[in-house]
Amino acid sequence: MRRGLAVLALSLLHSFALSLFAQTTRNGVGPEQRYYAVHSFADDWLVYDEAAKAYVPYLPEIHADAPAVSASIDLESNRHYQLLLYTDTDTYVFINAALKKQLLGGRWYTFSIDSLYNAYRQPRVLLSIYGSAGVAGKQMIMGYPKSILQKPVVLSDDNLSVRPRTFSVYQNFFGLGLLFLLAIHALLFSLYRRAFLVLYDPRDLFALRVRDESFLINRPLSRTVLLFLLSLSFVMGYLFLFVQSRNVNVFSSRTLLLDQQNFGALLLYYLLVSVLVFLSFLGKYLMLQVVGSLYRFESVVNIHFFKVVQSSLLFFTAIGFLATIVIFNGPTIENLTNYLLIPFTVFYLVRLVLLYLVIRAQAPIKSLYLISYLCIVELVPLLIGVRFAL
Structure with missing residues (x-):
């Protein structure tokens, strides 16, 4: 009998909690109730345990006096949502142990998940609220803004939670980008077969x-060489966006690229990076001409530039092929920066030795x-590039 009463009481409490959440979902949450509740962090609070040296779940009986509480925010799975914060007293918000903002008591604050993702480039961040004891008077909700033109939606089942399907803009872009690169190389092979066979021949390199x-x-800026340089620029732009999609920011790319991640914006990024790479190769040839004239190496400048273009075509095309395998078939690679440094460092050192031997044999x-x-x-631009890339 007592067991039946206990089960009935738990069922009533569960139904009451669901009804409250359903009412909140319908009426909206956050400032002026302008957001739909996607997820509440009421049961997700964490506190740092000095003894365990780790974050543990918040327990009111033990951590009621804790001056700071934290929560792990999944940025990657909550794109396009807003993080809503409310405290009844003045507190401070820390993200990944760095002070982000001061919260005044009695006010709602919103944080864009897209902005946080673009700023930190991590799938998860740790948000901490410091300044008042425990979780009393604190609310943190993942919300989605209501549309002014949207009609109210009445759910027939309050237990149903519908969220927009996540999709990868990068995945679609890489698929079309690969077809674009294949078309360019097929066109170059058809129109300039002799040059193609020479430039992509490791024995000739x-x-x-x-x-x-x-x-x-003898004609380093001819139409043929410029077209192959342009194709190389497209390949390097493709690799740049591949690295960017793995949350590795090269040359402060967060300030170079825009914040949007739709297909049109990615296409604009791709063209912008490709043009910058193309102009950098032309600038390198100009630098070779200037430094070569100072050292009276005019006779080897064209050979030097040809070897640079030839080695870059072979190396970055091979890297692009491996990147394509990783994109479509391989798992997500953690700490990609460590895997990038080794092949690029080896490539530039081998190319430096090769250039020395080739030029030494010419004159x-x-x-x-x-x-x-x-x-x-060669070395000074490489060192400067590595300094700004890292």
Whole structure:
């Protein structure tokens, strides 16, 4: 009998809680009740346990006097939502242990999940509220803004929770981008087959004796070379967005790229990065001309530029192929930066040695002058680039 009464009491309490949540869902939450409640963090609070050296679930009997409470916010799964915060006393908000904002008591505050994701580039962040004991008077809700033109939606079943389907704009972009790159390379192979076979030949790359009268070398800014440079720029732009999609910001790309992540914005980013890469190659050739004239290396400048273009085409095309496998078939790679540094460092060091051997075989140049020339045009830009990339 007592067991039956206990079950009945629990059922009544559960029904009462569901009715309160359903009423809140219908009426709205947050400032002026302008948001639909997606998820409440009332049962997700955490506190830091000094003994365990870790965050543990909040228990009113133990942590009622805790000066700070925290919650893990899933940014990746809650894109386009708003995080709503309310405290009845003045408190401070910390995100990943860094002070974010002061909250005045008795007011609602909203944080855009998209903005937080773009700022931190992490799937989850730890939000902490410091300044008052326990969780009394604190509310944190994941909400979705109501539309002014939207008609009220009446749910027939209060237990049903419907959320927008998550989708990956990057995935769609990479699929079309791959087709675009394949079309460009197929067109170059059809129109400039001889140049294609030379530029993409590893044996020709490592050949120390170079024919400087070759049409690809003696005319470095010809239409053929510029078209292959443009295709290389498209490949590098593709790789740039691939790295960006894995939350690795290269050259402060958060300030370079816009905040939107729809397909049109990604296409704009792609064209912008590709144009910048293309202009950087032209700037490198201009730098080779200037430094080469200072060292009186005019005869090897074109060979140097040709080897740079040829090695870059082979390396970045191979990296692009591996990136495509990872995008469509491979698992998510944690700490991608560590995996990027090794192949890129090896590539630039091997290319530096190759350039030294090729130029040394072309003309009787003193090694000290040649090393100084290569350090200025190869190592210094590389060191500066690594400094700003990391």
